[in-house]
Amino acid sequence: MRPDVALSIFAAVLVALSCFLAARGIDAALGAERRQARARLDALSADADTPSSTSGQRRAAPRFRRNGRLAARLRADLRRAGLAWTVLDYVAIAALAGAGCGLATSIATGSLPLATLAGLVAAGVPPYLVQRRVATRAAQLNGQVVQTIELIASSLRSGFGFMQSIEFAAREQSEPIAGELRAMIRETELGVSVDEALERLLARTRDADLELVVSAVLVQRRVGGDLGEVLGNIAAMIHDRTHIRGQIRTLTAQARMSAWIVGLLPVGLGGVMTLLQPSHMAILIQEPLGRLLVLGALVLQIVGFAVVRRIAAIDY
Secondary structure: OOHHHHHHHHHHHHHHHHHHHHHHHHHHHHOHHHHHHHHHHHHHHHOOOOOOOOHHHHOOOHHHHHHHHHHHHHHHHHHHOOOOOOHHHHHHHHHHHHHHHHHHHHHHHOOHHHHHHHHHHHHOHHHHHHHHHHHHHHHHHHHHHHHHHHHHHHHHHOOOOHHHHHHHHHHHOOOOHHHHHHHHHHHHHOOOOHHHHHHHHHHHHOOHHHHHHHHHHHHHHHHOOOHHHHHHHHHHHHHHHHHHHHHHHHHOHHHHHHHHHHHHHHHHHHHHHHHHOHHHHHHHHHOHHHHHHHHHHHHHHHHHHHHHHHHHOOOO
8 A cells, every 4th residue: 555545544534533523522511411311320220131121132143242241341441440431432532542643653654564553552542541540540449448438337336327328438538439339329319229239339349348348238238237347347357458468569569660670671772772773773673584573572571571460469
């Protein structure tokens, strides 16, 4: 394919995606409340079983079921990241980043393979950032679990009911756990049972410590007992686990740092050599054998980095 044709294709894709995102932004600005209300109702009915489903729905093609699972997973990731995007917005932003970077690289270098590679790398940046945001919010939520349990337990000991204690904790705590508790309260107000609301809370957060709390509450609601005392004991246990987790991270910090240093050192050295001796490094790009060696080195770097990180990752 000629460079001018590739440039035209990249430009057309970029313009189309820009128009699409502009239209989505206008729609979001004009109908924000309606979209939020609909999203809340969809979230309530997303996991509901519908025995009266039609036979046509039961005979849905496997590829449609796979697409539905993929969309549901992307939607869950966006919600856990605290982003008000739709799945369509998410995909469009990734495509726009890829097309824009590919177009810029094509204009700068005139190389279609390099532009394609740059576009693929740029398209992977939004998913990476979303996953980083998910991990950050998950860590923040996990750090709030103990204090939230203590608030609920103290409220229960004071004579309040369970949902009143949840409302109290939602008012006292900050995001992200306050938003999850408010979502649980809204679900119960719309007719969802407390047990199901707790299970949905756990499905949204996927927090191991919160799973202990939900299990204890569900058991207590079936067999009875002093829930305040049970939650107090769970809070103490989670506090001890958090202390041990911090000690483990301290002991494995050197191994994790070694993985980053070993992984980034060849890249940095290659960049320095390119600046100092560009003619020597050009062989790795211009010659087929050089490109093969670079590809093999990248694969080995990724494998080595993953192995060191896996060794340093201790389950607790």
